[in-house]
Amino acid sequence: MSLDQKITGFDLWHLALPVVSRRDHGIGPVEGACEIIVLRLTAEDGTQGYGEASPWSVFTGSPEASYAALDRYLRPLVEGARLSERAAIMARAQYAIAHCTEAKAALETALLDLEGKMSGQPIWALLGGKVRDRIPLSCSLANPDFAEDIVLLDRLQADGIGIVKLKAGVRDHAFDMMRLERLRRDFPDISVRVDYNQGLSPDEAEVRVLDVATLTPDFIEQPVRAHHFDIMAQLRHKTDVPLLADESIFGPEDMARATAERICDGVSVKIMKSGGLIRARKIAQMAGTAGLSAYGGDMFESGLAHFAGTHMIAATPEITLGCEFYQARYYLKEDILETPFQIEAGQVVVPDGPGLGNRPDIDKLRKYAIRSTEAP
Numbered sequence: 001m002s003l004d005q006k007i008t009g010f011d012l013w014h015l016a017l018p019v020v021s022r023r024d025h026g027i028g029p030v031e032g033a034c035e036i037i038v039l040r041l042t043a044e045d046g047t048q049g050y051g052e053a054s055p056w057s058v059f060t061g062s063p064e065a066s067y068a069a070l071d072r073y074l075r076p077l078v079e080g081a082r083l084s085e086r087a088a089i090m091a092r093a094q095y096a097i098a099h100c101t102e103a104k105a106a107l108e109t110a111l112l113d114l115e116g117k118m119s120g121q122p123i124w125a126l127l128g129g130k131v132r133d134r135i136p137l138s139c140s141l142a143n144p145d146f147a148e149d150i151v152l153l154d155r156l157q158a159d160g161i162g163i164v165k166l167k168a169g170v171r172d173h174a175f176d177m178m179r180l181e182r183l184r185r186d187f188p189d190i191s192v193r194v195d196y197n198q199g200l201s202p203d204e205a206e207v208r209v210l211d212v213a214t215l216t217p218d219f220i221e222q223p224v225r226a227h228h229f230d231i232m233a234q235l236r237h238k239t240d241v242p243l244l245a246d247e248s249i250f251g252p253e254d255m256a257r258a259t260a261e262r263i264c265d266g267v268s269v270k271i272m273k274s275g276g277l278i279r280a281r282k283i284a285q286m287a288g289t290a291g292l293s294a295y296g297g298d299m300f301e302s303g304l305a306h307f308a309g310t311h312m313i314a315a316t317p318e319i320t321l322g323c324e325f326y327q328a329r330y331y332l333k334e335d336i337l338e339t340p341f342q343i344e345a346g347q348v349v350v351p352d353g354p355g356l357g358n359r360p361d362i363d364k365l366r367k368y369a370i371r372s373t374e375a376p
């Protein structure tokens, strides 16, 4: 193993992965397919590392932007660089292009995967070691047809999953209350969270949030737009149910402001928002220091990005509220990994193999590619 080796290969695939149903969220629906970018780095000796960018156009950015960020702006920082320069590459990436946090997450994941594959260590070991072997899984309910979500709930329960998150604030308040009451009545053993995804207007937020709070979900997430820090802070003071921030907090810079302005009791930590695993861990550490809770959220991802998030959470003691890596098994028609993302008895299994501990099936990358840099 030599971290003196140079990175010589930089390949990209823009994939459209078909999904099983439409899903509605406060900021917009997902329908038809999830679009992701897969990055493959190759070292001089032929060892390969993979990373995924999972953008959502209404939340973090577009797949086109992620592809261009990697292909045009981040590629020159990587080609010819040595593996030992990971921190320097990521520091330059931070300012080589504004935003595009999903592209930076893909880059750091691929660098860590490559380093782990070369050294024979899992990514969690490169991050300092693991604090857990299993992560409780939460699955989100966002089907406009609630009867279909009930069918999914039966499946989740049979699989041992004990946490769900109800996506609210898309239709009228009665629809949200009906679903929450039904969950409470028919699935009393399942823990319920509510996420508005910024769906409420400032004038209606208080009434709806306080009404939902009477049904005591574990927490209520991001009822209003990301920039409404003042309204988040006001709502937080009016309810005993914890208020979580998601869209309001992308990176450590937002976390510092959120803590100072006391807008939330907890935070959703996502590598696609923060721009990588190390910045995601920093957010969780800042939350822990400020006495706030944290859980491991995700975007519309394949199992490849789930693996990156799993390693990050495995090495981050402050993330105590589980994770949301459900898409690979419960939302995509077909995942892209060589071996399936592992969930046992409602918990994500932390992998012990080198790097990510898995890799994409190259035939599936070619099958679902809209475009790629691979030679035809």
Ligand SMILES: [Mg+2]
Residues within 6 Å of the ligand: 195, 197, 221, 222, 246, 247, 268, 297
């Ligand atoms: Mg959320």
